[in-house]
Amino acid sequence: MGMVTIRIDGKPIEVEEESYILQAAQTLAIDIPTLCWYRYINPYAACRLCMVEITDKRGRVRMVTSCNFPAEAGLGVRTHTPRVLATRRMNFEMLASRCAPAPVLVDLGKKLGIENPRWGWGEDTCILCGLCVRVCDEVVGAQAIGFAARGTSRTVTTPFEVDSEACILCGACAAVCPTGHIRMEECSGREIVHREITLGPNAAISVPFRQAVPNAPRIDPEYCVHFRTGGCKVCAQVCPMECIDHEDEERREEIEVGAVILATGFQDLDPTPLKQYGYGKLPNVITSMEFERMNSAAGSTDGKILMEGGQEPRSIAILHCIGSRDEKHHPYCSRVCCMYALKFAHLVKEKTTAEVYQLYIDLRSFGKGYEEFFQRILTEGVNLIRGKGAEVVPAPQSRRDEGPLLVRCEDTLAGRFREIPVDMVILCTALEAQQDAKETGRKFGVSVGADGWFIERHPKLGPVSTTTDGIFLAGACQGPKDIPDAVAQGGAAAAQAMSLMIRGEVEMDAACAVVDEALCSGCRLCNELCPYGAISFDIEKTLSLVNAALCKACGTCAAGCPSGAIKGLHFTDQQIYAEIEGILS
Template sequence: MVNLTIDGKQVEVDEGSTILQAAKKAGARVPTLCFHPVIEPYAACRVCVVEVAFRGKNDLLTSCNTKAEEGMDVRTASERALRARRLNVEMLLARAPAAEPLREIAKELGIEKTRFPVKDPDEKCILCGLCVRACEQIVGACAISFIERGTDRHVSTPFGEESEACIGCTACAHFCPTGAITVEDKYGRKVIHDEMYLGPTTAIRVPTRQAVPMVPFIDKEACIHFKTGECKVCAKVCDRDAVNHEMEDTIQEIEAGSIIIASGFKTFDARRIPAYGYGRFPNIITAMEFERLVNASGPTGGKVLLANGEEPKAVGIIHCVGSRDENYHAYCSRVCCMYSLKFAHLLGEKTKATIYDFYIDMRCFGKGYEEFYHRLLKEGTKFVRGRVSEITTLALTEKEEGKLIIRVEDTLLGAVRRIAVDMAILAVGMEPSIDHNRLAKTFNISCSQDTFFLERHPKLAPVSSFSDGIFLAGTCQGPKDIPDTVAQAGAAAAEALALADLGKVELEPITAVIDDKLCSGCQICVGLCPFTAITYKKDEGHSEINDALCKGCGTCVAACPSGASYQKHFRDEQIFAEIEGIFLI
């Protein structure tokens, strides 16, 4: 620990701290420009100059890069320090009169105008080199540096040309204290990441403000550290030391009594229906994207806007995209009607747009759902019954120019209609999650024809799978809305607990047994058993089946050449008797 005096105040700081840190601790304000806590101090701007009395000498020192030492007497606002600071600021002001933070410091110090000649009244760069140091120390790209000398000195890439070393991270612009560096996507090379496909975001982020768990994650694809090995700014600024760049994915083995599978769903990829133009035309968005758009924490702050920033005058909501369609999924995704109605309601609340709702059948099956539909009918949403055949930009009349034209057969009207809208929302259906097939293989779960997991019985065991101790919850078993999912998840949890509470496991009643008197010890069965339940007892010269491991498939029984192995309840004699008797009736 080091003790020193700041403006007459005694302060104790850690060994190796700078005077600036000590001043901050003492509550004294020292202005800075070229200082940034995550970059090595360089003392380029010299605005942070203070007067230090130490070992009988009285010096003017830059506080950002001078180590605090025992017995120092620092005066941050002495007459001498202020005079020096004013002169430094005046000289900087002559170089960069347009730098806003510099002008603020000047104002604070009572400087109205610089005494020195101004070269360029629009100049902002104070030549502090923070950008250069950031590019070198933080990013590790070393793409920019000072070039030329004297009054021509400025920051640039080598020869002022487009640099291959620049990775377009925009860190230089971020660190620049005066806003002298601006970002321009001139070559389209910059890495700009989409927040749920709708806007730029950072490499370390919380996915959405409603995310669970509410913690940030690092996007490896975008993070500078994983490109150049440098940066780690997030780790440096985190005072809880919570950021760890060395973390790797780990595989953990957890012993569990029962397993509840709740692997959920993914939405139908609307690109699979080319006629709907998703991905080809602007302003055709999926339900998830619209959900993000109307969210108050979303990219537009909850405003419903078109790609050009204007408010839409007409919006079409298209139901059953990928559902109830023989070409894609024959099943009904169950949730789309209701969320589409919610969208129509939100659009009515947030915009003055005419809202069209294209549906095949309105399936408002739940509690209070039908009432909501009736409310929407009264709110003036225009419901068109019929499947949309295509969305096109091919205008036939002047009115349709520049709009999305939805072609649909209005089955209630008995006519084909063309409806021009500014925005189309595709109510995409549900599909099993990406890992669905792998999970099915891992857990040995059958899938029903719609590819969702098959429950043991549609009425009597709707949350169980065919394997004991494995339960299903939510949309992995079939499309369902939140209330249904919560109900099923509760049931699955109760079933799992009931199994755990029992404290014992029921063995398979149907297992195979080897009669050791008949067994010749040929070991054919040993290799056949998929559960490694059979072991050969060398000393006794016969094989034996472990009751706890045997699942009772009977493969070994069918293979036993000496008839020593038999399956309980499915003995050879029993099946022979069945075969004999089967034609008697």
């Protein structure tokens, strides 16, 4: 389609032929009032407020609606002549006579110089602009609502005025409605797709969080209108770089690698089963992760420490070792809680005037600079109580004003039981191994310990590598650890993986299994026994052969071989018999 030049209020502008005058005027920042126009919907010319005066190429002057009048070469447009303004005012007053004074109409009236329409205001909040009907049809593609009846009884409704099955509850109609006539309401058994249609953390397309890497938005197909109806794609129209591809989907790719670093991390213990702390039942009992989220400047409260009602807490109890150092849950120490709990205390003191109570078993400030930080916290007026928090209960009526929650504990230094009324309780939940750690471990030939953490090759001499060559561990998947430790281990894992790859060859243990070809009967018993698949069967020679690069010298095959054909080097039958003889002689 070619480009044509039109003049709007004397200003020339080059636009696509057949494009609409209103858009050209908006490009020139000329204000034309409209109520029924929306960028992503075809123009409809329902409100008749965008009237302009044109002079066409034959010199005829007439009034047209700018939203749907196509541009043609030599077109002259005047947007603010007395005739135009009078027409708009007249149209507005006629609209007002049947519509209730919604804010959008009152504002528009003021702009047009009409405070009191001469026929007064009507009562209908719907202005019949048709935005909702068109957005549902053209953008969403659900066609759940439409116009019913004609003339003065024309309304927007669902077919037969009953709840529409076609409605996907996306809320697009409510979002475009200029007067607020359409609202989203909860209805039983159906979930509203978007609570907000604006771009935000709850939108169907959003950046997961502000520091996300890659820092790009992603579409949630569960909520995206396009994936429900095949329509919409408004985001693709908005994106100037044409980055949005609705056809893109997840792919499985096979990558050949020389080494693998497992850094699958930990998961947070869910404190709900620990009923004594009331998590999920009592208000303002939160986990450390939730508190951390609240403290984040990008978090739900913009970094403010607030209670559920939005007010600042007067007192906060921080309960250490929730699920850690607890025989009923995890016997180990989660390592990081003491220090982050102290950090929490510091943050609370910095941001609020709240009293802070730390309920600890032992304070383990073990790292570099940690003890110094602890000493600093002591000077900040934090209450430290040695004794694990036993219970969080609703405070009795008599103590309600001091705080709605009552934390019970034994103060082992003071030697007495205490009940502390607080506004908020933070549970320092244990670090747990990922739920699927065992499965992951099996995939990579890494065993997991009793607690679910991956087992390193040696607790002191091989803390990064695993018993499977080329698989390394980094971070909390190997055990609870803080950031410096995780970073150090990650660096070490990367270095070890690099050194393995750069060398280009693998160093082998001298011990491995060998097959005595003369003795092997080819029974293939060993093939199944080998946990590493190192023994393969040579069909031509009808005997089993050991791949020395895969063999880890466990000797299971040697013990199982019925003909004694497999020798585990350094642990041969002869050597062990000699040992037996030796120690029993």
